[in-house]
Structure formats: structure tokens, C-alpha cells
Amino acid sequence: LGTADMMESKTSRTRLSSDINVTAERSPNLLEGGFSIDCLFATVPPSLSFFGSTCDPVLSSFRIQNNPTAVTMGKPIVLQLGDDIKWNHDLYKDFTSKFEIRRSYSMPRAEFIQALKDRKFGDFFAIYRPFWNTGGEMGNWDKELISLLPSSCKIYASAGAGFDWVDTETLASRGIIYCNAAAACTESVADGAIWLILSTFRLFSWSAAAARSGDPDRFVDANKNLGAVSRNPNGFSLGIIGFGKIGRRIAEKAHKSFDMKVLYNDVVRMPAELEKPSNATYYKDMSDLLATADCVLVATPFAGKTLLDAAAISKMKRGAKLINIARGKLIEEEPLVAALKSGHLSAAGLDVHYNEPHVNKELIKMRNVEVLSHNAGASLDAHMGFERLGMENIISFAKTGRAVTPVNAHLINKSRL
Structure with missing residues (x-):
């Protein structure tokens, strides 16, 4: 032919x-x-x-x-980043029967760039990163890295929910689908959010720090004084910014567990069947939601722009609480510190931070602030799901031309598909 x-x-x-x-x-x-x-x-x-x-x-x-x-x-070649598979061995056996696996393990950026230039991994059609804590040693996937990918590469399936570290637009310009694994950690992140909601209302971090200090005076202080300033979350309003799968699961848990009134803001209103589980009310204007909600929770991807700056924080309801389980750079921390000190905001719960792994020194001193180490989505269940979903994305794409959890498919020129 x-x-x-x-x-x-x-x-x-x-x-x-x-x-x-x-x-x-x-x-x-x-x-x-x-x-x-x-x-x-x-x-x-x-x-x-x-x-x-x-x-x-x-x-x-x-x-x-x-x-x-x-x-x-x-067989088509898959470039696997990071560590060996740990859990889904049967699926990996099937995966390796379909694809030839090449490994980069944990190459630092300079070595990885040279390997791409030398075509060390061959003409691979897929990149597979099964874990969030390994396989990212080369740093952000920017134009420098993406420009070195072979033209055969058509899909990048990675662990994790956020994708601010990868230039999905540049991948799309090369005809490469990027797939995240938010679906695998939805339950874990939602549970983490519920903890932060409960902790910011009840101020349990104050109590825990006092008890762990071993100082009897701090213990007595927390024991006597915490109750007068903490609240039950039941019946209060929860305003969620970003009503994707994770945001909706948080809403459902908060509504059913604490009977919270769910408000949400997103670029578009969700279909009624997605609002129903939490009886959610749509707010087209984020400013209106900020002025109304007793607790604001950020659950939207970071797209290179701060969401809550000083002006936005000033619009929040006095005495409200602010929670972030998305990305640290979505919230400016200095205005947040000022709002907490002035009493404009009563508490904050942060799983993520503006300058990770560094945590704001002012925030960690405050007993009305709960801080975590970006662990809301870090459960064994989530990690098993990351590993599995990446393989499922690549297998599905190879067989049908459609990935399971594509992030940037809408950016790819239809003529390339």
C-alpha cells in the first residue's frame, strides 16, 4: 500500500x-x-x-x-517516570503486555533533558507518572521540556489532581493530551476538607497544640477558653469556589454530615442533578458568594492567577472562615494574615501554602489557623488510584483515541484528532 x-x-x-x-x-x-x-x-x-x-x-x-x-x-513505547509499581500488579502485567516500558526513574532536570535530546527513551507515545512523590525530579514541565518530546508522544498521564506544574497549553499545541488523577483522590481530598471545616469551626488545632506542648498552663488555657469562641458547623453556610468533582464531593459530605447550606461559584452553573446531592445554590458572581458565606472553601485549579487577593478577602463576610485545599498561590497570604489579626476573618484552614514547602511564619503562630503539609489527598487509597488511573488512561487512549480523565482535550486543534 x-x-x-x-x-x-x-x-x-x-x-x-x-x-x-x-x-x-x-x-x-x-x-x-x-x-x-x-x-x-x-x-x-x-x-x-x-x-x-x-x-x-x-x-x-x-x-x-x-x-x-x-x-x-x-509494541508502542511508554516512558515511565519515577518508582516501580507498588500496588496494581495485575493491571501492570496487562499494561506491560501491551506496551514496551522505558524508564527514567528519578533523573534530575539536566540529565533528563540530555536523555530526551539523545532520544534515550526512543519514540515513546505515552508518558506515565504513577506517583506524586517521585518522577517529578526534572521540575516543571515547561516549554523547554515539552519541546524535546518526540512527535510520537500523544498522551501524558500523571498522578495528582493539580496541574499547575505542567504547561497543558503547550502540550496541547503539540497534540498531547494531559490526564490528571483527581478522580482517584476525590474522596481523600474531600475528607481532608471536612477536617479543615471542622477544625476551623471548633479550633481543635489550638487544643492539640496546647496538649502536645506538655505545658499545664497552656492546657488549662485551651480547656477553659476554647469553648467560648468555637462553634458547631451545623447550619452554617459553606461557599465553595470550584464545583468540580472534588468540590461537589466536599459539598455533599458537608451538607449531609453538618447540614451546611452549600453555595458555589464556578464559570458555569452545574446541571441540576449535580446540585441536588448537596442542595447547592449557584452564585454567578464570586463577590456575592464571598459576602454571604460563613465559610469559604477554595477548590479550583490554579491557572496562573491569584484568586483571593486583598480586595477579594475584604469582601468576605466579617467573622467568616477561609479554607484552601487547592493550590497555595490562589490566596495571597499577607492580606489573609492581616484579616485574621484584625478579626475580619475568624479562622483559616490551609492544606496548601503560597511558598511550599515553606509555611508562613505568621500563620503558624495563630491558634485559630489549622495548617497541614499538603496532605489532604495523600491516602493509600488515593495513591493506589493514581497508579491505576494512569494506566487506564493510556490503555483507553491507545484503543479508542479517548482518555479517561483528559484535562486539555478542549485545547487541542480538532484537526489533529
Whole structure:
């Protein structure tokens, strides 16, 4: 089948023999775009062992390199970042039967850049980062790194919910889908948010610090005085900024556990069926939500711009509480400190911080502030899910051209798909 013939239409077919059909496809599958010819897909009867004892019509394929005459046969390459798989061994066994795995382990940035320049990992079609705490040693995925990716790369599936460390727009410009794993940590992050809600209303961090100090005077102070300034969260209003899957799960838990009145702000109103579990009320204008909610919780991705600066914090209801389980840079900390000192805000709960891993020295002194080490989503359940979901994204994309949890699909030029 000639190159020109295959460029004439999306799909061309020929017969390799009376039993084997071969499809040359500029496909939505596997190695889409970037090549003049993407793949040759062979449909082989089970009775034949052309690709071994079993044959997947998509994954068992001829791969055509930049030279159309250089046809090789093999599995698509996946570049795995970070540590070895720890939990989903059966799925990984299936994964490695479909893909050839190349490893970078934990290369520092300079070494990783040189490896990409030298094409050490080959023409990989996918990047897989199964863990959040390893595989990120090369630093932010910016234009410098992304420009070095081979044109064969079409999907990057990573652990974690946030993606402020990766330039998803530049990936999209290269026709690369980025997939996060927020779905795997939704429950964990929501539980962490519930803890922060409860702690900011009841001021348990004050009590815990006093008890852990071993100082009888601090113990007595907390024992006698905390009760007069703490509240039960029941019946208060919770304003959530960002009503995605995590935001909605937090809303549902807070509504059902504490009978909180849920308000939310997002770029668009959610369908009624997504509002119903928490009986949520939509606020189109964030300023209106800030002025109304007894507790404001930030659950929106960081898109390079601060969300709550001094002006926004000043609009919050006097005595309100502020919680952040999203990204530290969404909230300016100096205005937050000032609002807490003045009494404009009564408490804050922060899982994330503006300059992680450094925590604001003023905030850690305040007994009405609960601070965590970016652990809201860090449960064993979440880590097992990160590992699994990354593989599921790559398998789905290879077979169907569609990922399970794409973040930037809307940014990719449809002509490339």
C-alpha cells in the first residue's frame, strides 16, 4: 500500500493474505497526528500466531517511523517516570503486555533533558507518572521540556489532581493530551476538607497544640477558653469556589454530615442533578458568594492567577472562615494574615501554602489557623488510584483515541484528532 494512497483518505485497507486484514490508518488511535502515516493495524485470526498467542488489533501493530519504508513491528513505547509499581500488579502485567516500558526513574532536570535530546527513551507515545512523590525530579514541565518530546508522544498521564506544574497549553499545541488523577483522590481530598471545616469551626488545632506542648498552663488555657469562641458547623453556610468533582464531593459530605447550606461559584452553573446531592445554590458572581458565606472553601485549579487577593478577602463576610485545599498561590497570604489579626476573618484552614514547602511564619503562630503539609489527598487509597488511573488512561487512549480523565482535550486543534 503506497504512502500516497494512505494520504488520500483517513483509512485504507489491503489483504496481506486470505486470512489477514491490514489497515493503514491516519487514526484517532494510538499515534495520531504528527506522522504522514501513523500505524498499520493488522486484524489476525486467533488461529494465527503472527503477533504471538493473542492479538489486539490496535496494540499489535506495525509502527512506521519517519522513513515510510522503514517498517518495524512491536509494541508502542511508554516512558515511565519515577518508582516501580507498588500496588496494581495485575493491571501492570496487562499494561506491560501491551506496551514496551522505558524508564527514567528519578533523573534530575539536566540529565533528563540530555536523555530526551539523545532520544534515550526512543519514540515513546505515552508518558506515565504513577506517583506524586517521585518522577517529578526534572521540575516543571515547561516549554523547554515539552519541546524535546518526540512527535510520537500523544498522551501524558500523571498522578495528582493539580496541574499547575505542567504547561497543558503547550502540550496541547503539540497534540498531547494531559490526564490528571483527581478522580482517584476525590474522596481523600474531600475528607481532608471536612477536617479543615471542622477544625476551623471548633479550633481543635489550638487544643492539640496546647496538649502536645506538655505545658499545664497552656492546657488549662485551651480547656477553659476554647469553648467560648468555637462553634458547631451545623447550619452554617459553606461557599465553595470550584464545583468540580472534588468540590461537589466536599459539598455533599458537608451538607449531609453538618447540614451546611452549600453555595458555589464556578464559570458555569452545574446541571441540576449535580446540585441536588448537596442542595447547592449557584452564585454567578464570586463577590456575592464571598459576602454571604460563613465559610469559604477554595477548590479550583490554579491557572496562573491569584484568586483571593486583598480586595477579594475584604469582601468576605466579617467573622467568616477561609479554607484552601487547592493550590497555595490562589490566596495571597499577607492580606489573609492581616484579616485574621484584625478579626475580619475568624479562622483559616490551609492544606496548601503560597511558598511550599515553606509555611508562613505568621500563620503558624495563630491558634485559630489549622495548617497541614499538603496532605489532604495523600491516602493509600488515593495513591493506589493514581497508579491505576494512569494506566487506564493510556490503555483507553491507545484503543479508542479517548482518555479517561483528559484535562486539555478542549485545547487541542480538532484537526489533529
